[in-house]
Amino acid sequence: MSIYLDATRCRRTPRPPIWIMRQAGRYLAEYRAFRDKYGFLEMIRTPEIAAEITLQPIRRFGFDAAILFSDILTVADALGADLNFVEAKGPVISNPVRSMSDLDQLVGHDLRDRLSYVTQAIQALKPALGATPLIGFSGAPFTVASYMIEGGSSRDLKTTKQLIYSQPETMEALMDRLVKSTADYLNMQIEAGVDAIQIFDTWAGLLSYAEFQTWVIKPIRAILNRLRNPAGVPITLFAKGTALFWQDLVQLPVQVIGLDWQVDIGTMSRTIPAEFGVQGNLDPMVLYATPEILEAKVNQILETMADRPGYIFNLGHGILPDVDPAQVQRVVGLVHQFENERIRT
Numbered sequence: 001m002s003i004y005l006d007a008t009r010c011r012r013t014p015r016p017p018i019w020i021m022r023q024a025g026r027y028l029a030e031y032r033a034f035r036d037k038y039g040f041l042e043m044i045r046t047p048e049i050a051a052e053i054t055l056q057p058i059r060r061f062g063f064d065a066a067i068l069f070s071d072i073l074t075v076a077d078a079l080g081a082d083l084n085f086v087e088a089k090g091p092v093i094s095n096p097v098r099s100m101s102d103l104d105q106l107v108g109h110d111l112r113d114r115l116s117y118v119t120q121a122i123q124a125l126k127p128a129l130g131a132t133p134l135i136g137f138s139g140a141p142f143t144v145a146s147y148m149i150e151g152g153s154s155r156d157l158k159t160t161k162q163l164i165y166s167q168p169e170t171m172e173a174l175m176d177r178l179v180k181s182t183a184d185y186l187n188m189q190i191e192a193g194v195d196a197i198q199i200f201d202t203w204a205g206l207l208s209y210a211e212f213q214t215w216v217i218k219p220i221r222a223i224l225n226r227l228r229n230p231a232g233v234p235i236t237l238f239a240k241g242t243a244l245f246w247q248d249l250v251q252l253p254v255q256v257i258g259l260d261w262q263v264d265i266g267t268m269s270r271t272i273p274a275e276f277g278v279q280g281n282l283d284p285m286v287l288y289a290t291p292e293i294l295e296a297k298v299n300q301i302l303e304t305m306a307d308r309p310g311y312i313f314n315l316g317h318g319i320l321p322d323v324d325p326a327q328v329q330r331v332v333g334l335v336h337q338f339e340n341e342r343i344r345t
């Protein structure tokens, strides 16, 4: 019995389940204690450490789901991108893909071996988590491609768009590689025993509608079609900045739509068909608010979503590293306290 899994199937739950994006990370002292000793990629690649970091926020806050401690760029790394996480800069890839010959330099074969540490981390976690479900994840091809092309983070994805508009065949070939690798990667995670999947397309909202069709909807559909998912592990799609294109999102065979912090969750809830779960969307910056303002903002979301079965409380993007964990504890307390009005009556 898991209220998170119930909500992904649009079953009514006594209160909304809660987990938060980036729930394991630098805002926790117990994470920083490991991070002082190990590199980020080293932590991800060591199954015992990845499992331990995944468990930290579950122990501290009792979240209703755990998310595997890893990164969306593990697939890029496995494909041969020379990936490093640089302090205060984020991911850096020293061999970006900007031509067909760059793409040919990447490795083309068995990602299973290269990503076996993920299977091992999942296998270590399952017994330790008990009844708490484990969410596996991947980046969507467009967002992962953008890091592989830019060589790191970018405000406007200029280099990615240059590639799209000047060498569409290179972009097509890179995306094709990523569709196959990502599907294999998610199949690996499902086989290893994850209870749910979330796909992150963080930069999907930077595309025009036409390019969104080509580089977001089409490849995500191709991945979903490749999944071997006999038990029907539920799938959440978090495509930041794409609520305007909700009609296309709800054509995809996913169970939950993740909403970013910018949209009005009540309006979106009335818009998204009832058979979908809805997840989100507290502005992560609200975690800097006074306790009174924080409470008002959290309760506003809870009340707005009280009559929707399948609502999952979350932030509208990842938690920031300098947030006070006491604020997270407050949010969890408010969600735990909340009783769904419709269920009571």
Ligand code: CP3
Residues within 6 Å of the ligand: 020, 021, 022, 023, 024, 025, 026, 035, 040, 067, 068, 069, 070, 071, 072, 073, 085, 089, 090, 091, 137, 143, 153, 200, 202, 317, 318
């Ligand atoms: O949610 C979780 O707790 C699970 C783990 C997780 C991480 N990254 C850990 C992480 C997940 C699901 C991600 C996804 C991810 N990674 C996304 C998509 C979601 C989003 O936030 O938009 C993206 C775009 C990335 C790529 C990435 N990884 C960036 C841009 C950065 C640097 C920014 C930053 O926060 O430092 C990372 C690093 C990263 N990923 C950290 C963590 C805990 C910090 C690493 C450190 O300790 O130095």
